[in-house]
Amino acid sequence: MSDIHTSIIRELRTIESEENVRILYACESGSRAWGFPSRDSDYDVRFLYLRCPEAYLSIFEQRDVIERPISDLLDINGWDLKKGLTLFRKSNPPLLEWLQSPVRYEENYTVAESIRSLSPLGFSPKSCIYHYLNMARGNYRTYLQGSEVKIKKYFYVLRPLLACAWIEKYQEVPPLDFTILVKDLIPEGSELRETVDRLLVRKMSGDKLNLEPRIEGINKYLEQQISHFEQIAAQFGSGNGVEDSVLDELFRSALLEVWGGESRWTP
Incomplete structure (x- = not known):
């Protein structure tokens, strides 16, 4: 121990x-x-x-x-x-x-x-979608708006949005493991996937991931996903x-x- x-x-x-x-x-x-x-x-x-x-x-x-x-x-x-x-x-x-x-x-x-x-039985897709959407939206607006951003904060917007995408796809509680979400929901070989994989390697290797120029490809994806779930969140069932x-x-x-x-x- x-x-x-x-x-x-x-x-x-x-x-x-x-x-x-x-x-x-x-x-x-x-x-x-x-x-x-x-x-x-x-x-x-x-x-x-x-x-x-x-x-x-x-x-x-x-x-x-x-x-x-x-x-x-x-x-x-x-x-x-x-x-x-x-x-x-x-x-x-x-x-x-x-x-x-x-x-x-x-x-x-x-x-x-x-x-x-x-x-x-207790799982409510609508309730969880709103929770993760609000988390992602709040973190995005707080940390990822400038020309330079705290790179590690990308994970705290990506994960809740991928949780939303998992709920949309499977109608079930999303897994905790970030890599499972990434592998299932971001196409392998895409530029976005390669960028996220590189960031993950850097974070887990001990890289501080402090202020760096924002990553436009990820920001574009995040904005699209936030807009998407804002439009469809109310359509999900309550369980x-x-x-x-x-x-x-x-x-x-x-x-x-x-x-x-x-x-x-x-x-």
């Missing part, structure tokens, strides 16, 4: 102790999960947790997010399972991405797999959804599995 992995597990145990919670699932998010980390990329750890049953029976609302200050290369925060399931009802893309992360630090209970199994009663039962089952005889509360 690497030093950073050991530090992450230690921090998760500290969170459990200080917050009186149980961590259900912890994974890597961001560039390391997407398959294009730089050598010095942060570790973006995300997790789902559960408080004891008494906390949910209180008349006082509990905070539903736990965040730790970013230190060195570690950025760690998580959501209460109740918040997670509420967002799952809306086909929340970040949560869907967490659940399929290739880097999983912990999966201590059955709840993450239970949510995962419901994902095809079948998961019944609220199913999510309620999942939440109650998680409470029993995680806390069981340790709680003063019994159903």
